[in-house]
Amino acid sequence: MPIGTPPTSVRPAAAGPAGETARAAAPRTVRGPRRGNLRFPRAERLAPYVLVAPAVLVIAGLRLYPLALGVNFSFTGDGDRNGQNVGWDNYRTLFGDPLFAEAMRNTGLLVLLLPVAVAIPGLLATFIYLRVPGHRLYRSVYFFPAVLSPVIIGAIFNLLLAYDGPANALLGAVGLGPVDWLGDPDVAIYAVVGVHVWATFGMALVVFLAGFATLDTSLIDAARVDGASLPLVIRHVIVPGLARTIQFVVVTTMIGMLTSMFGLLYVMTGGGPEGSTYLPEYYIWFQQGQMSRPALASAASTVLFVVMLAVGLAQLAILRRSGRED
Incomplete structure (x- = not known):
């Protein structure tokens, strides 16, 4: 018997025609399982598609289907031209409307303020992860606003930011003049965005804490042993280690700022003063609910979707490039 032959292949020699029949049948018993095994990889390749279907x-x-219907509806008319194909007329009306122009300017402002909205929960999550004194209490306090209704939050801050409210009373106590937080066109949008960030960063905080659970603690310990300061640890260890988490928080925070501020706007400013706090979602509601122009509202929704898609893709590209550079 040749050296290295598997023991299972050793069979006693059989003489005569019966032995020849046994030897001829032996290869078929080996090839049978191979044919059966070929079926399993194909089923394994199809299994993910079946589960995701x-x-x-x-x-x-x-x-996707309602989105396609909305885009198609944006090319139809309102009022007397209801259901008629009007081409790009709704979009021409849209970009000629000063209120929509103000809403788009405020959208650009939100994009500029996005790093602040992401950095606040990121830094707070870092302090909690490093176990500053009272970190368990802080985690509960920071998340609490996320469970409140935007209507309740707006009503509370209407009282706090009133011209004769506690915020201005505190400013007066330190020698600063009162600020018309919700009545000044140059200040109102910042007040509303600040309240929104305060009310929603609890969810981003939870996501960051989940990301910290996957971070290699030995790298932080090594950086501390080498004498790195906290800003250097954050920049060179924590931020690269949380690159995926930061990408997720950036995109979800941007979507929230563009599509989840209607409740605060409605309660706190109603789009005023002078339309200075209009955002695309509030403009869509105004055209649909107040002006009965659903086709124009569909056009505004389509523009908002395109803006969100472009901003999200640009942010992901920037974050991926910065992650590769690090």
Whole structure:
């Protein structure tokens, strides 16, 4: 018997025709399992698609199809031209409307303020992760606003930021003049955005803490042993280690700022003063609910979707490039 032959292949020699039949049948017993094994990789390749198919069908039926209907509806008319194809007329009306122009300027302001909205929960999560005194209490306090309704939050801050409210009383106590937080066109949008950031950063804080759970603590310990200061540890260890988490928080925070501020705007300013706090979502509600112009509202929704898609892709590209450089 040749050296290295598997023991299972050793069979006693059989003489005569019966032995020849046994030897001829032996290869077929080996090839049988091989043919069967070839079926399993194909099934394994199809399994992910089968598992994902229900979710894809739900998204296509409840998201993509209504989105396509909305885009198509934006090319139809309102009022007397209801249902008629009007081409790009709604978009011409949209970009000629000063209120929509103000809403788009405020959208640009939100993009500029996005790093602040992401940095606040990121820094707070860092302090909690480093176990500053009272970190458990801080974690509960920081998350608490996320469970409140925007209507309740808006009503509370209407009282706090009133011209004769506690905020101005505190400023007067330190020798600063009162600020018309919600009545000054140059200040109102910052007040509303600040309240929104305060009310929503609790969710981003939880995401950051989940990201810290995957961070290699030995790198932080090594940086501390080498004498690195906290800013250097954050910049060279924590930020690169949380690159994926930061990408997720940036995109979700931007989407929230563009699509989840209606409640605060409605309660705190109602789009005023002088339309200075209009955002695209509030403009869409105004055209649909107050002016009965659903086709124009659909055009505004389409523009908002395109802006969100472009900003999100640009942010992801920038973050990925910075991650590769690090």
